[in-house]
Amino acid sequence: MSAHEDTHAHEDHGHHHKETFVTKYIFSQDHKMIAKQYLITGTIMGVIGVFMSMMFRMQLAWPEQPNVLFEAVLGKWAPDGVMSSDIYLALVTIHGTIMVFFVLTAGLSGTFSNLLIPLQIGARDMASGFLNMISYWLFFLSSVVMVISLFVEAGPAAAGWTIYPPLSALPMAQGGSGLGMTLWLVSMAIFIASSLMGSLNYIVTVLNLRTKGMSMTRLPLTIWTFFITAVIGVISFPVLLSAALLLIMDRSFGTSFFLSDIFIQGEVLHYHGGSPVLFEHLFWFLGHPEVYIVILPAMGLVSEIMATNSRKPIFGYRAMIASILAIAFLSTIVWGHHMFVSGMNPFLGSVFTFTTLLIAIPSAVKAFNWITTLWKGNLQMNPAMLFAIGFVSTFITGGLTGIILGDSALDINVHDTYFVVAHFHLVMGISALYGMFAGIYHWYPKMFGRMLNKNLGYIHFWVTAICAYGVFFPMHFIGMAGLPRRYYTNTNFPLFDDLANVNVIITIFALIGGAVQIIYLYNFFSSIFFGKKAPQNPWKSTTLEWTAPVKHIHGNWPGEIPHVYRWSYDYSKPGHEDDFVPQNIPLKEGEEELQH
Amino acid sequence: MTALLTIIVLVFILVAIWQMVKIFDLAQAKVENAQVATDKDNKINGYLMMGFLLFIYGITIVSFVKWGDLPLLSNSASEHGPQIDNLMIISLVLIFIVQTVTQFLLYYFAYKYKGEKGKKALFFADNNKLEAIWTIIPVIVLAGLIIYGLNTWISIMGVNQDDDPMVIELYAQQFNWTARYAGEDNTLGKSNVRLIDIDRANVLGIDEADPYGQDDVITKELHLPVGRPILFKMRSQDVLHSAYMPHFRAQMNCVPGMITQFGFTPTVTTAEMRQRPEIQEKVAHINEIRVEKSKELVAKGEQPLDRYEFNYLLLCNKICGKSHYNMQMKIVVESQEEFDAWMKEQKVFKNSLIN
Numbered sequence: 001m002s003a004h005e006d007t008h009a010h011e012d013h014g015h016h017h018k019e020t021f022v023t024k025y026i027f028s029q030d031h032k033m034i035a036k037q038y039l040i041t042g043t044i045m046g047v048i049g050v051f052m053s054m055m056f057r058m059q060l061a062w063p064e065q066p067n068v069l070f071e072a073v074l075g076k077w078a079p080d081g082v083m084s085s086d087i088y089l090a091l092v093t094i095h096g097t098i099m100v101f102f103v104l105t106a107g108l109s110g111t112f113s114n115l116l117i118p119l120q121i122g123a124r125d126m127a128s129g130f131l132n133m134i135s136y137w138l139f140f141l142s143s144v145v146m147v148i149s150l151f152v153e154a155g156p157a158a159a160g161w162t163i164y165p166p167l168s169a170l171p172m173a174q175g176g177s178g179l180g181m182t183l184w185l186v187s188m189a190i191f192i193a194s195s196l197m198g199s200l201n202y203i204v205t206v207l208n209l210r211t212k213g214m215s216m217t218r219l220p221l222t223i224w225t226f227f228i229t230a231v232i233g234v235i236s237f238p239v240l241l242s243a244a245l246l247l248i249m250d251r252s253f254g255t256s257f258f259l260s261d262i263f264i265q266g267e268v269l270h271y272h273g274g275s276p277v278l279f280e281h282l283f284w285f286l287g288h289p290e291v292y293i294v295i296l297p298a299m300g301l302v303s304e305i306m307a308t309n310s311r312k313p314i315f316g317y318r319a320m321i322a323s324i325l326a327i328a329f330l331s332t333i334v335w336g337h338h339m340f341v342s343g344m345n346p347f348l349g350s351v352f353t354f355t356t357l358l359i360a361i362p363s364a365v366k367a368f369n370w371i372t373t374l375w376k377g378n379l380q381m382n383p384a385m386l387f388a389i390g391f392v393s394t395f396i397t398g399g400l401t402g403i404i405l406g407d408s409a410l411d412i413n414v415h416d417t418y419f420v421v422a423h424f425h426l427v428m429g430i431s432a433l434y435g436m437f438a439g440i441y442h443w444y445p446k447m448f449g450r451m452l453n454k455n456l457g458y459i460h461f462w463v464t465a466i467c468a469y470g471v472f473f474p475m476h477f478i479g480m481a482g483l484p485r486r487y488y489t490n491t492n493f494p495l496f497d498d499l500a501n502v503n504v505i506i507t508i509f510a511l512i513g514g515a516v517q518i519i520y521l522y523n524f525f526s527s528i529f530f531g532k533k534a535p536q537n538p539w540k541s542t543t544l545e546w547t548a549p550v551k552h553i554h555g556n557w558p559g560e561i562p563h564v565y566r567w568s569y570d571y572s573k574p575g576h577e578d579d580f581v582p583q584n585i586p587l588k589e590g591e592e593e594l595q596h
Numbered sequence: 597m598t599a600l601l602t603i604i605v606l607v608f609i610l611v612a613i614w615q616m617v618k619i620f621d622l623a624q625a626k627v628e629n630a631q632v633a634t635d636k637d638n639k640i641n642g643y644l645m646m647g648f649l650l651f652i653y654g655i656t657i658v659s660f661v662k663w664g665d666l667p668l669l670s671n672s673a674s675e676h677g678p679q680i681d682n683l684m685i686i687s688l689v690l691i692f693i694v695q696t697v698t699q700f701l702l703y704y705f706a707y708k709y710k711g712e713k714g715k716k717a718l719f720f721a722d723n724n725k726l727e728a729i730w731t732i733i734p735v736i737v738l739a740g741l742i743i744y745g746l747n748t749w750i751s752i753m754g755v756n757q758d759d760d761p762m763v764i765e766l767y768a769q770q771f772n773w774t775a776r777y778a779g780e781d782n783t784l785g786k787s788n789v790r791l792i793d794i795d796r797a798n799v800l801g802i803d804e805a806d807p808y809g810q811d812d813v814i815t816k817e818l819h820l821p822v823g824r825p826i827l828f829k830m831r832s833q834d835v836l837h838s839a840y841m842p843h844f845r846a847q848m849n850c851v852p853g854m855i856t857q858f859g860f861t862p863t864v865t866t867a868e869m870r871q872r873p874e875i876q877e878k879v880a881h882i883n884e885i886r887v888e889k890s891k892e893l894v895a896k897g898e899q900p901l902d903r904y905e906f907n908y909l910l911l912c913n914k915i916c917g918k919s920h921y922n923m924q925m926k927i928v929v930e931s932q933e934e935f936d937a938w939m940k941e942q943k944v945f946k947n948s949l950i951n
Contacts, residue, residue, distance in 0.1 A: 260853025
């Protein structure tokens with residue numbers, strides 16, 4: 001796979017064709033603009049998702065208390081200001097869906113894959129700008145459908161983000177399983193189409209459009225993670241699509257893929273011979289790789305940001321790539337650990353315990369390599385760096401409890417309790433969010449040509465960091481006490497009365513943590529117009545995107561695309577004046593490229 | 597009105613942030629590119645990193661001291677319970693050690709190597725020996741955990757027919773539980789939701805023609821004789837439910853269209869459990885909270901809360917709809933004699949039908 005020499009770029013991407021407002025800002029085919037569109041749509045969805053969590057956290061802390069906020073926002077779903085149990089489940093469901101898919105998949109991977117793949121590999125744009133544009137607009141459409149589903153008469157989908165049938169299949173089982181669920185499924189089907197187009201584009205671009213000298217082992221780790229993420233997405237998302245289509249068939253056309261022997265509200269339904277366990281298999285065949293689709297790009301961003309701000313090469317570049325590949329491979333054969341108590345054969349439980357616990361090995365290698373990257377560095381504490389360090393911290397804390405949940409014998413008793421909620425929020429929710437914030441602080445100058453305010457960034461990080469632990473650390477303990485998740489209130493179980501005050505503490509941390517995001521939003525949106533003008537390479541980084549001019553142009557570089565002569569981590573290399581050597585600087589005479 | 601207030605508050609917040617930014621900017625007017633970390637920033641944030649490490653340790657200690665007395669780590673009431681608890685404690689200790697050490701290294705390095713102008717980092721890209729060490733150590737530790745875990749899992753999930761387990765069906769529906777005992781013959785009658793006949797009170801859809809079903813006993817409370825192996829067969833009539841019995845370290849989903857199973861042997865009667873000092877302490881604590889809450893309720897003119905008494909419980913632990921949060925059944929573990937006496941009071945299936 002030789003690098004691609006871009007010969008025709010000059011004619012194609014010259015300045016002779018005029019851009020209208022529509023082609024520049026709306027139906028843009030430029031990867032940089034599409035990245036920004038992904039980011040802003042993802043941010044809006046994120047605000048909705050986080051706001052929902054604030055509301056149900058208030059219900060959990062002060063169950064069935066009237067609240068003016070509920071009355072104002074939820075309307076008929078909060079008679080006299082008391083949140084109803086239907087809408088509680090809907091909020092939990094949509095919060096999960098939005099955060100996992102719309103924020104941490106599209107918002108994170110969509111933004112940074114689009115922004116960084118062409119810029120870091122030295123390409124004029126994505127392999128197909130048109131497909132890329134369609135991919136964004138399908139994502140936008142699916143977001144719109146998801147938001148519309150919040151306003152339907154019988155309520156939005158409320159069967160949990162895993163939408164297990166029969167609950168999700170039968171409108172008589174739950175109000176939210178009517179039109180709300182139909183819209184949920186339609187939205188996800190569109191989302192998957194968007195994701196596949198994006199992923200295929202990323203794969204093709206990385207394989208074919210690398211500039212001269214950019215071999216696979218000179219790629220920054222960001223590109224490696226985006227590439228592998230796209231591969232996992234292409235393997236697993238179609239399976240979710242098939243699950244969604246089969247569920248639509250069961251719901252609307254009377255088939256029995258997932259349903260059998262059901263007696264509900266006084267009548268027997270005709271379904272015969274299907275199995276909900278089949279749906280669980282299909283769902284988690286995507287569902288588990290999905291958490292790696294979320295976390296891998298964050299890992300890539302963090303690796304890059306840590307190396308840059310430590311002024312050191314990332315430690316163990318090859319081991320990092322190997323562990324990405326190992327994680328990607330294992331991610332597709334561990335889905336059954338979500339199903340230890342689903343009724344599947346216990347022997348399968350043994351197999352999935354084995355494969356699941358193996359994932360701890362490449363994860364441990366990554367964590368140790370990041371820590372070693374800091375060792376004897378010259379750490380530049382930019383906000384991006386703080387979030388990167390925070391990422392490693394929450395990834396470790398959250399990841400370790402995976403050893404308990406992945407162990408089938410232990411899972412029996414903590415399955416579907418708050419222990420699980422605490423685990424996955426830390427390891428893939430908060431961590432991926434930190435990765436995303438780190439990426440935004442780091443590449444904001446590249447995206448908008450201006451700097452984010454660092455002091456607001458510091459406040460944002462430290463308050464968020466304290467609140468994240470404040471929310472999710474105590475949550476492990478109420479889970480170990482046996483409190484099930486997705487309970488509207490715990491007041492019907494005196495057994496759990498002594499945990500009520502923990503819920504109040506968690507909610508207070510959550511509210512503060514949610515509120516502090518306003519500072520970030522202010523910083524983000526005001527800096528687009530009023531931020532300090534960015535220099536070309538503010539963080540003194542080695543990668544190619546910082547050789548492109550600050551002002552965005554179609555085709556990324558005026559004139560020729562830079563050639564690459566070294567790997568992307570030549571920080572503080574002995575024999576050089578500066579503590580960084582960009583990838584486009586030829587080796588000095590007698591200088592050896594590191595045999596990494 | 598509330599909307600207007602909210603908008604005003606939001607505007608004030610934004611103005612406040614803007615003012616803060618102005619102050620920061622004025623304080624740093626001289627620095628060239630004010631938005632990149634300076635030595636001063638590195639220093640402050642380096643110290644904050646150490647502070648944050650202490651915060652993590654602090655919250656860990658507080659959590660363990662305040663909420664670490666976990667019913668799920670002790671006082672299990674089934675034969676296999678202690679096996680799970682031991683494995684859980686070993687895993688927790690291991691996690692605790694790794695967490696403490698790695699978080700220390702992470703934040704300590706962040707503090708120790710905070711950047712200074714003119715300093716140069718060490719060019720240290722690779723070390724096969726180090727990487728081999730931290731690959732092999734997790735491999736060994738995990739191999740141990742996997743073997744221990746799988747042994748436990750297999751011994752829990754394997755049902756030994758030689759033990760002659762008592763067969764009980766747990767039947768789930770939105771939003772309650774029903775138990776069906778297999779009766780003298782210890783064999784459940786055939787059943788299917790298509791046979792449900794509400795008018796004849798055949799609510800579980802038991803085949804009326806099946807001789808095995810005639811002596812089945814249907815109850816709304818789950819009574820278990822202590823020391824006798826039980827094999828639960830789970831069924832659901834509508835959506836997924838999960839039969840979660842935390843005190844017995846037991847859980848299994850109830851799936852419409854199929855029968856799932858889970859077996860365990862209860863070892864501690866309800867009465868014995870109530871006598872345990874830890875449980876008494878917990879119950880007393882809960883009752884204190886309930887008395888406080890009752891005072892508030894009475895002041896508002898509502899009913900006070902009942903006194904809490906310890907009981908084993910079966911909870912639904914798979915989202916099943918509107919009242920998922922209140923789908924429970926009381927479990928009573930008692931001596932064989934007490935159990936037999938209770939069983940005698942129950943109607944058998946063939947006598948419970950309405951003709």
